[in-house]
Amino acid sequence: MSDANGRWIYSAVNLNDPEPLANRKETILGCVITFLIVSWICVSLRLYVRFKIVRAPGWDDLFVGLxxxxxxxxxxxxxxxxxxGLGKHVxxxxxxxxxxxLKAFYVQNATxxxxxxxxxxxxxxxxxxxFERGTTIYKxxxxxxxxxxxxxxxxxxIAWVPCVPVSTYWxxxxxxxxCYGYGSHYxxxxxxxxxxxxxxxxxxDAIILIVPLPLLFKNGATTAARARLIALLSMGCIVLALAAWRLQTxxxxxxxxxxxxxxxxxGPISILLAALEIxxxxxCASVPIFWPVLSSGWSGIFVTQEVKITHESRYIDDEDRDSLTRSGSMHSRNGSESQISIVESGGARGNKDGKKHYRDSFILRQVDPLRLKDDREQPSAIRGDSIGDEPRKWTKF
Known part of the structure; x- marks a missing residue:
């Protein structure tokens, strides 16, 4: 409500209104703290995978940290x-x-x-x-x-400096x-x-949600990849729904x-929805990064070694051929061999030197999509070639 000059006025017409669920202290603290903990876990796993597992941090990780x-x-x-007084009548x-x-709300709104x-x-x-550089979707x-x-x-x-000086806000x-914008008295x-x-x-939010949709219909995309993308889009729809709900309030x-x-x-319902939305x-931004590593590591907990048994038969001379007619209790020294080998399946694979510094052009392009070409970078190790008349498959060394 405002007066004839467009300034704020206060009224006691709502003092007898029933207390909404979102105004209760236990509701606010329970929702905010729970989502904060889950967010910290997801972001921490994302950063751990980028810095420690794949060792390929990028600019997106910087903004996640901020x-x-x-x-x-x-x-x-x-x-x-x-x-x-949050949840009470002013x-x-x-x-x-x-x-x-007002001081607490100033920090909340600005952040x-x-x-x-x-x-x-x-x-x-x-x-x-x-996305591939130079494509329409990349641009x-x-x-x-x-x-x-x-x-x-x-x-x-506007949020960090709603008044000059800022202390005028409270x-x-x-x-x-x-004061202007978020601090305006009008x-x-x-x-x-x-x-x-x-x-x-x-x-x-809606635009960012639909940007990766072309990947869903990309030729060669596996069913599993499409399923993961659909799951990500579903999570994005939840964020979009929270943003729409906040706009409505x-x-x-x-x-x-x-x-x-x-x-x-x-104000509590809008403030609470803002925390849940963000x-x-x-x-949504973290799960696609750490989930593949987490799922593969989880399977490794249950399957750590795989036993592979192979049996080979060989014939050197007629004596060994005749040995096939011997009784089951007699064995040929050269006739057969059984081999048992242990195949590790739960550990990490790849280059043992995990700390090796790469200047491979392909890797650099994935880490920093905005970088300029560096004369020190090496040609990409991801290539296709052929031997003789037989083509070789794409191989990453």
């Missing part, structure tokens, strides 16, 4: 806000308590804007490692990287003349900033200002 920092700070600020709170809530940009850039840069993805970077910087700046005595500017960011965030309550301005009462997005 996301992890901002996301953790945002989730902590939500938990802290429950001690400063008219029932003291001025120091409201100031404490959310940054986290959404970081996780989107991580996904797009991850796509660039898969589209690169364009999305540029647009998302500008989008994320703009909204993050100063209850301020007239708001030096409903039109304030609501418009939140709604525009939430709407564009959801649209970008923001529009319905006009950013916790309708039917009256009560941010601590109407944590679910990190899971």
């Amino acid at each position: 996301y992890l920092i901002t996301m953790t700070a945002g989730c902590i600020s939500i938990c802290v806000a429950t001690n400063y 008219l029932l709170l003291s001025v120091p308590t409201i100031q404490g809530f 959310y804007c940054s986290s959404t940009a970081f996780i989107k850039l991580a996904l797009l840069l991850q796509y660039l490692r898969v 589209i993805t690169f364009g999305l990287v540029v647009f998302t970077s500008l989008w994320g910087f703009a909204y993050s700046f 100063d209850m005595s301020s007239d708001g003349k030096n 409903p039109a500017s304030f609501v418009g900033t939140y709604e525009s960011h939430t709407a564009t965030n959801m649209i970008l 923001i529009v319905e309550t006009q950013v916790a200002t309708y039917p009256t301005r009560d941010p601590t009462w109407y 944590n679910a997005a990190s899971i």
Whole structure:
């Protein structure tokens, strides 16, 4: 609600409303902490695989790390806000308590804007490692990287600097003349900033979700690969659904200002959905990286050695041929041999020197899709050739 001059006004018309489930402290803490732990596990496994197993970190891992920092700070600020009136009516709170809530919410909102940009850039840069350079889909993805970077910087700046100085944001005595966007004291500017960011965030989520769809119909794709991609797209749909739900709550309550301005009462559902959305997005970005390694390692727990028994028969002379007619208790020294060998099947395979530094052009292109050509790089070891008249298969040394 606002007055004739377009400024905020407060009302007690909602003091008798029943308490929503999302306003309860145990609901907020339970959901936020649980998803935070799951997100940390998934991102940690992703980074471990990239740095320790395949030893091929890229720019996407950098943005996942930045996301992890901002996301953790945002989730902590939500938990802290429950001690400063989050879930209660703002008219029932003291001025120091409201100031404490505004400080916690300032951190939550700013880190959310940054986290959404970081996780989107991580996904797009991850796509660039898969798509062939020079193709249309590669160029589209690169364009999305540029647009998302500008989008994320703009909204993050507005969120981190909503007022000049920033402390004006939680100063209850301020007239708001030096505030704008997320810190504006005028409903039109304030609501418009939140709604525009939430709407564009959801649209970008949808675009990023459909970018890898061509891989689903690519010739030569195995059934297992298609199944994994479908599972990933299903997880992305969950993120998109959470973003759409959050947009609906923001529009319905006009950013916790309708039917009256009560941010601590109407805000919890939108804040909670923001935390769930961004944590679910990190899971989607991490599972495709660590799951193949985890699944192969899991099978190795149960099958560590495979026993292979071979039997060979050979005939050197007539004496050995005659030995075939001997009784079962008589054995020829040269007639047959049995061999038992142990075949390791649970351990790692490949080059024993795991720490060898490669400057192979193919590997460098997968690690850093944005790099310029380096004179020191070696020709790719992935090639096809032929011996004589018989073609050889593609071989990676």
